[in-house]
Amino acid sequence: DTAVSQTPKYLVTQMGNDKSIKCEQNLGHDTMYWYKQDSKKFLKIMFSYNNKELIINETVPNRFSPKSPDKAHLNLHINSLELGDSAVYFCASSQGWRGVDTEAFFGQGTRLTVV
Amino acid sequence: GENVEQHPSTLSVQEGDSAVIKCTYSDSASNYFPWYKQELGKRPQLIIDIRSNVGEKKDQRIAVTLNKTAKHFSLHITETQPEDSAVYFCAAREKTGGFKTIFGAGTRLFVKA
Numbered sequence: 534d535t536a537v538s539q540t541p542k543y544l545v546t547q548m549g550n551d552k553s554i555k556c557e558q559n560l561g562h563d564t565m566y567w568y569k570q571d572s573k574k575f576l577k578i579m580f581s582y583n584n585k586e587l588i589i590n591e592t593v594p595n596r597f598s599p600k601s602p603d604k605a606h607l608n609l610h611i612n613s614l615e616l617g618d619s620a621v622y623f624c625a626s627s628q629g630w631r632g633v634d635t636e637a638f639f640g641q642g643t644r645l646t647v648v
Numbered sequence: 649g650e651n652v653e654q655h656p657s658t659l660s661v662q663e664g665d666s667a668v669i670k671c672t673y674s675d676s677a678s679n680y681f682p683w684y685k686q687e688l689g690k691r692p693q694l695i696i697d698i699r700s701n702v703g704e705k706k707d708q709r710i711a712v713t714l715n716k717t718a719k720h721f722s723l724h725i726t727e728t729q730p731e732d733s734a735v736y737f738c739a740a741r742e743k744t745g746g747f748k749t750i751f752g753a754g755t756r757l758f759v760k761a
Contacts, residue, residue, distance in 0.1 A: 574735055576692070576751040589748050623691065636682050637749060639691040 536560050539624045539640035546614055547648055554609045554643045556624030564588070565607035566637065567599060568623040576623070582607055614647045621645070650675040650742040654752025662760050667728050669755045671738035672720040680741035681721050682749070683712060687734045695736075696723070728759045 539556040546552050558565060566589075567579040581589035582601040596612045607624060624640040651674040661667050673681075679700035684692035698705045698712045698721065705712050709728075714721040725732055738752040 574686075574754045574756075576737060576754075578748050578750075581748060636694040636697060639693070641691050 535641075537624055537626055537638050537640040539622075539643055541643060542641060543644050543646075545646045545648065548614055548616060550614050551610070551612045552614060552645070553611070554622055554624075554645075556607045556609070556640055558605055558624075558626040558638070558640075560626055560628070560638060562626040562628045562638075563604060564627050565601065565604070566625040566627075567607065567609050568625060568639075570621040570623060570642070572620070580607075580609075611645075614645075616647050619645055619647045650678055650740050650748075650750040652738060652740050652750050652752040654738050654755055656755060657753065658756045658758070660758040660760065661728050663728060663730060665728055667723075667725045667732070667757055667759075669723045669736055669738065669757075670720060671722070671740075671752050672718075673740040673750075674719065675740070675742055676716075676719060677743035678740040679743060681712070681714060682739050682741075683723050684737040684739065684751075685734045686737065686754075692737060725757075728757075730759050730761050733757055733759045 537558045564583045566581045568576050570576050579593050580599045584604050585601045598610045601607045621642045621644050623642050625637040627637045628635045654671045682697040685695045686692040696710050696712050698714050709726045711724045735754045735756050737754050739749045741749050
C-alpha cells in the first residue's frame with residue numbers, strides 16, 4: 534500500500550490553463566503539506582493543513598489554492614498557469630502538530646510542465 | 649523564521665571513503681533535525697533524524713551529530729557505496745512562526761566505483 538499517493542505523476546499543460554493535483558495519505562496522519570521543488574532541487578513549503586485547517590500559507594500566489602476535504606486528502610488547484618510554475622510538487626504528511634516532531638512522508642511527486 | 653544553510657552543494661567521493669555534509673540553522677528554538685535522501689526521479693525519504701536533547705545518533709553506516717551551541721549539525725556516511733549517490737537534504741523544524749520544516753538547499757553526492 535502506498536502511504537502518500539498523489540496524482541497525476543506527470544502533468545503537461547499550456548499557459549493560462551487551470552489544473553489540479555490530488556493527494557491522499559493512508560497513514561492516519563493529522564498534518565499534510567505541499568512542497569514545491571524547483572529545477573535546482575530546492576524544496577520549499579507552500580501550505581500545511583492540520584485536521585483540515587490551514588496552518589501554513591507561505592508567500593504563494595493567489596492562483597494556488599489548496600483544499601482539504603478531510604484529513605486524509607489535500608488537493609492543490611492552480612489557476613492561470615505560468616511558465617514559472619513548472620516544477621515538481623510534493624505532497625507530504627506527518628503525525629501531530631505543535632510540540633510533536635515527526636518525520637514527513639512524501640508522495641512520489643507531480644512533475645508539472647507548463648508550455 | 650528559520651534559515652538552514654547546507655554545504656557542500658556537490659560532493660564526490662571514491663567508493664569506500666567517508667562523506668560529510670554540514671548544515672547550520674538560525675533559530676535556536678528549533679529542536680528536530682531530519683535528513684532526507686532523494687534519488688533521481690524519486691521522493692525524498694528520511695534516512696536519520698536527531699532531536700536537540702541528543703548530541704549524536706548512529707544507524708549502521710550513517711551518523712548525525714548536533715552542536716546546539718554552534719547551531720550546526722552534520723551527516724556522516726562511512727564506507728560509501730555507489731547506491732549512496734543521491735541528493736541529501738538537511739532540515740530543521742521551526743518552533744517559532746509556524747512549526748514548519750525548513751530544508752537546506754541539498755548536497756548532490758556522487759560515489760565513484
